[in-house]
Amino acid sequence: MNADTEPRCYALLPCAGVGSRSGAALPKQYVQIAGRPMVAHTLAALADVPRLTATLVVLASDDEHFETLLPAFEGERGWVCKRGGATRADTVSGGLEELLARGARRDDWVLVHDAARCLLRPAWVERLMAACLSDAVGGLLALPVADTLKRAEAGRVAETLPRADKWAAQTPQMFRIGALHDALARALGSGLAVTDEAGAIEATGRRPLLVEGDAANLKVTWPSDFTLAERLLAERNEEPA
Numbered sequence: 001m002n003a004d005t006e007p008r009c010y011a012l013l014p015c016a017g018v019g020s021r022s023g024a025a026l027p028k029q030y031v032q033i034a035g036r037p038m039v040a041h042t043l044a045a046l047a048d049v050p051r052l053t054a055t056l057v058v059l060a061s062d063d064e065h066f067e068t069l070l071p072a073f074e075g076e077r078g079w080v081c082k083r084g085g086a087t088r089a090d091t092v093s094g095g096l097e098e099l100l101a102r103g104a105r106r107d108d109w110v111l112v113h114d115a116a117r118c119l120l121r122p123a124w125v126e127r128l129m130a131a132c133l134s135d136a137v138g139g140l141l142a143l144p145v146a147d148t149l150k151r152a153e154a155g156r157v158a159e160t161l162p163r164a165d166k167w168a169a170q171t172p173q174m175f176r177i178g179a180l181h182d183a184l185a186r187a188l189g190s191g192l193a194v195t196d197e198a199g200a201i202e203a204t205g206r207r208p209l210l211v212e213g214d215a216a217n218l219k220v221t222w223p224s225d226f227t228l229a230e231r232l233l234a235e236r237n238e239e240p241a
Contacts, residue, residue: 016060016084029115034233041118058095060084106178138175139209
């Protein structure tokens with residue numbers, strides 16, 4: 001394959017959520033962590049992955065924060081659109097349509113990543129890409145579950161679940177643009193609730209590849225997560241170059 005026909009890789013960042021569980025006064029992706037908005041750390045990590053052609057940030061139509069807080073982001077490898085929807089699936093679907101409108105092909109790859117996973121390292125992205133580029137389906141970063149799992153009913157334990165075959169999904173999640181676009185359209189059209197891209201692909205009968213991630217790739221969700229992320233980023237900044 002030559003440079004004109006080899007599938008390209010794009011990153012897509014859904015950035016239209018309000019982060020209601022975080023307790024923050026503004027959408028959590030814009031909360032300051034270690035001196036920068038959370039999403040700035042995420043985008044910096046993606047910018048350091050040479051194999052990515054571009055990163056597309058998908059904002060809500062009424063977003064008033066991104067341009068003010070990250071005025072220098074847009075450029076050759078940094079794209080922004082306001083096609084966010086009511087759900088993650090709607091936002092990702094709008095982002096995929098934007099990529100196609102900007103010249104991406106259906107057989108190109110997209111790596112969808114949570115804006116709130118601001119501890120991302122380029123090496124983890126490259127590990128996922130190395131595993132998935134030759135795979136027929138694609139896959140996601142994930143971790144084998146270490147904790148004992150309980151199913152709850154009315155605030156009490158109903159049963160203990162086996163954990164031997166359980167994995168906790170992370171992001172990025174990497175699939176062909178066309179396959180993911182069609183899978184999300186099918187899910188949205190049927191009313192199927194999908195909470196990640198792998199779930200939409202699974203609903204079509206395909207089985208995404210599990211690529212071991214890292215425990216540090218945490219998703220900042222609860223108020224205490226901000227403190228932890230701040231500490232980990234500060235420790236990272238103190239690492240020798």
